[in-house]
Amino acid sequence: MAILSPSKKVVLITGATDGLGLEAAKKYLKAGFIVVITGRNKQKTQKAVKNIKVSTGDTDDELRYILLDLASLTSVRRAVQDFLTLSLPLHVLVNNAGTTTKTREFTEDTQLVEKTLAVNFVGPLLLTELLLPKLRESAPSRILNVTSSLHEPNPKIPGIPTNFDLDNLDGSKQWEFMYAYKNSKLAVIWHTYLLSERLKGSGVAVNCFCPGFVPGTNLNRDAPFLTRFVVKNFMGKLKSAVTIEKATDDYLLYGSNTELEGVTGKYFRDGKESSSSADSYNLEKGKKVWNVACDIAGLDDTKY
Template identity: 30%
Template sequence: MGSPSSSATSSSIEKPKQGLGWMEWLRGWFYVIYEFLFQRIMASHLQNPIPLPPLNDLTCIITGCTNGIGLKIARQMAESGAHVVMAVRNTKAAHELIQKWQNEWSGMGLPLNIEVMELDLLSLDSVVRFAEAWNARLGPLHVLINNAGIFSIGEPQRFSKDGYEEHMQVNYLAPSLLSILLLPSLIRGSPSRIINVNSIMHFVGFVDTEDMNVVSRKRKYTSLVGYSSSKLAQVMFSSILQKRLPAEAGINVVCVSPGIVDTNVARDLPKIVQIGYHLIPYFIFSAEEGSRSALFAATDPQVLEYCEVLKADDWPVCAFISHDCRPMNASEEAHNIETSHKVWAKTLDLIGLPSDAVEKLLEGEEIQCRYQPSRE
């Protein structure tokens, strides 16, 4: 029987973490404020728009691309020759955009190779239907850009029809399900990439795997808690997915920070950041500037080399590209490999996939998802 001191030590080790320590929290906000103040200086070496190589042999699916960063990504990739699939909820708006772009592009080359498919990230059924429709084409997918996201500033907590907190579902659960279900097409497009548009806000996030919906009242819910938690969960999940994909699969997972981009995200943020948003717009990126890191991660050959180095070194976190298109280190909490594995297991359960879903898909087997639409 152990001594009282050893028992106390054992129980303290087993006690689950309830949130970020104050030093972690302080460091996290330091990184956020530092990025806000200096992002334009740090990215001053980048051209705007960022130049892209010819992408004529590339097929790319981009979620949430009828406005903001996603719109800029979709248009620039299409104008560089890629076959772009706009995966959006508002298909009417997407078709109108395509018509506008084709008219403006007329006479500058071949018509843009761009199409629209319906995808509603607030419905996991919709994610499964989209993936089934795409995989049924039996064509290659070279790049998946999980760009769509929400930050419902100051809004009360809301849940999807699937029962999940909306930030967690749109920013994290639905893109995770989509990424796994599209693995067969990504294998056909190898070497291929999954690009997750993340955020510097993951530095102030914390994921409680027993309370991912933030309903237990252990933490007070705010939109900032919902958003930052979803972004940290995405980094953790991406890290485990990268580890589970063997080198021969030829699929790499990369998270990117677009920087702090011109959008209404101020009310839940510290006063100093609010002041910056309203009084010093110079510091904030435009949507075009915010699109550069995702475009770089999706197209630059150096990114694949970066991923290979991290894999060889058995680095605990997936590749992360900063707003200035340079590698950056994810948050301290994102390096918690034990929590990352818990997040992975919990997520597969939430999105209705078996624990060996990735392995089965890599072997060419079919898997069943709980959200599979019923066929009559």
């Protein structure tokens, strides 16, 4: 794999205190990047920093951290300011952090959308918008949005709908944790495609990817007990399951492969460009969801 010159390249990875984000941070650090990770809890984030340093043998102080809770727009804005105070460029932004919930919940900022959509889509959209000046300044740069193949309609799986209902963003008509998760990941793809169009010619590439089915992550920490039990004890044995080690190879690939320089507006899976669902190419629908996110985040100037 051809790698960009690692000389002072900087990557910011959200949700890197465990799972895929943590392992991806290790791989970027080993590849020579300056790595900035985020976490919600200071103690847990500092523990992750120690873990990464020990694992990689980092002695050059090329690993930093900032606190970020995507459920709070105040926290998102504060995190951006904290990153800017580091006086670093930004070559790769990996929007990795995500969540599921046991029940229909809301963040402190809004009841226009339920919490899963707020954390997995609205928070990262605001974070990205606020970091765009730094990404432009550091170009060529890349934005990587972590999505999931679960955004694709699959009626064989109970509870996963075949349609994103614009009148049900708050989950008032129907709510089920996989329904909410699926829709949030479809919104992530809309964000990718729409932002890539806006940034054409800027030197900032925007792509999204599915890391595969990775049972070893902590994503399901807030899912119903039965779901957590099945994932932990059975689903890791499926042939389709991917290890954290293998999945994070793609995190580094998409952020550093020179062959992807300038490639933008794409959906990747299994290390190569793929097609996302038919609904994900309905950008007029995507714009409506984007505008709701802008209303929530106070980004009136970025609405369609």
